[in-house]
Amino acid sequence: MATIKAAILGFGTVGQGIYHILNEKREELRDKLGLELEVAKILVRDTTKERVPGTAHLLTDSIDDCLSVKGIQVVFEAIVNEEPAYGYLKKAVENKCHVITANKVMFAKWGLELQELARQNGVFVGYEATTAGGVPVIKTMKNILLVNNVSRIQGVLNGTTNYILTKMRAEGWSFEEALKEAQILGYAEADPYNDISGQDAFKKLMILSSLAFGDQPNWADVEVVGIDSISAQQVEQSIKNGLRYRHVAEVEKHQDGTLFAKVAPMLVDKEHPLYPIDDVFNAVTMETNYIGTLTLVGPGAGMYPTASVMVEDYAEIIGKRAGFVVTI
Ligand SMILES: NC(=O)C1=CN([C@@H]2O[C@H](COP(=O)(O)OP(=O)(O)OC[C@H]3O[C@@H](n4cnc5c(N)ncnc54)[C@H](OP(=O)(O)O)[C@@H]3O)[C@@H](O)[C@H]2O)C=CC1
Numbered sequence: 001m002a003t004i005k006a007a008i009l010g011f012g013t014v015g016q017g018i019y020h021i022l023n024e025k026r027e028e029l030r031d032k033l034g035l036e037l038e039v040a041k042i043l044v045r046d047t048t049k050e051r052v053p054g055t056a057h058l059l060t061d062s063i064d065d066c067l068s069v070k071g072i073q074v075v076f077e078a079i080v081n082e083e084p085a086y087g088y089l090k091k092a093v094e095n096k097c098h099v100i101t102a103n104k105v106m107f108a109k110w111g112l113e114l115q116e117l118a119r120q121n122g123v124f125v126g127y128e129a130t131t132a133g134g135v136p137v138i139k140t141m142k143n144i145l146l147v148n149n150v151s152r153i154q155g156v157l158n159g160t161t162n163y164i165l166t167k168m169r170a171e172g173w174s175f176e177e178a179l180k181e182a183q184i185l186g187y188a189e190a191d192p193y194n195d196i197s198g199q200d201a202f203k204k205l206m207i208l209s210s211l212a213f214g215d216q217p218n219w220a221d222v223e224v225v226g227i228d229s230i231s232a233q234q235v236e237q238s239i240k241n242g243l244r245y246r247h248v249a250e251v252e253k254h255q256d257g258t259l260f261a262k263v264a265p266m267l268v269d270k271e272h273p274l275y276p277i278d279d280v281f282n283a284v285t286m287e288t289n290y291i292g293t294l295t296l297v298g299p300g301a302g303m304y305p306t307a308s309v310m311v312e313d314y315a316e317i318i319g320k321r322a323g324f325v326v327t328i
């Protein structure tokens with residue numbers, strides 16, 4: 001049986017999740033795809049740090065080490081920031097590797113270019129994990145767009161901030177306590193400022209905008225307000241008023257073709273669809289011409305929800321490559 005060789009870039013919350021799922025699902029994936037998968041290299045910054053037992057020999061701090069593995073075909077990317085991630089994935093694609101990324105900071109800016117480069121090189125880009133964690137919003141939207149037009153997208157796109165707002169309201173935790181727990185649970189970004197300030201939700205919104213509308217609004221024109229503007233007193237008052245804070249991202253296409261986007265906290269009442277979306281959950285509502293309004297809800301962050309959609313991307317890409325659709 002042929003073996004596919006893969007590299008994992010980044011071995012924190014998400015990278016380790018990919019490794020565990022690939023191990024746990026090894027036989028099933030082999031049976032479905034007719035191929036063995038071998039993780040041949042893992043890229044990190046600090047190769048001396050103790051991580052998953054039995055993986056020390058796979059660690060490297062050199063991207064060239066990863067891409068020079070003989071027969072390398074797949075690169076899973078779970079590092080942080082725009083660079084060096086984009087440079088690494090460009091190199092991987094030029095090396096004829098399929099790439100599967102969770103890195104929304106990189107993908108919001110470079111996603112369209114990376115996909116075009118992949119097309120030119122005859123490889124695929126998987127990016128389900130960049131947006132809304134384990135919620136299958138990318139593949140659902142790709143399907144919907146085969147027939148429908150999407151005119152508006154609205155949702156809670158950051159798990160950490162929803163978790164913090166929920167704990168402040170439902171458990172009376174302080175902002176700091178809730179953020180600390182979100183970090184322990186692996187929900188928060190390496191720099192949680194991206195979550196708190198709304199930048200993380202903004203990047204995800206831009207990825208959805210590229211997919212739905214083939215374009216993004218001018219970033220400088222988008223108002224982005226984080227949850228750092230909400231005080232404990234305001235949360236207390238919202239409870240008294242029977243309302244809940246949600247951090248909402250939305251983008252819509254106006255009739256004249258212009259795109260309007262906004263990311264900001266919002267008070268919602270019991271009747272609002274985002275009212276019950278608590279904890280680390282995300283929700284994405286799409287307004288379409290034929291289906292009408294469709295909402296997807298699920299865990300928006302965390303090791304296994306995120307890593308599992310990356311392994312789904314892998315199965316889909318390898319199946320497509322071999323000319324079949326992977327089914328259960
Ligand atoms: N956590 C989550 O729930 C989700 C995360 N994401 C995205 O996935 C990516 C990874 O997130 P997460 O796993 O939480 O982050 P972590 O901080 O837990 O892990 C990041 C990993 O990347 C490595 N790394 C960072 N920069 C470099 C670099 N320049 N060269 C080599 N290795 C590097 C780190 O190495 P070292 O350990 O040596 O420092 C670490 O192993 C991010 O882009 C994030 O936005 C997406 C969806 C959900």
Ligand SMILES: N[C@@H](CC=O)C(=O)O
Pocket residue numbers: 130132133157158159160161187188189195200300301302
């Ligand atoms: N920090 C992010 C992780 C997933 O994208 C979040 O909390 O949503």
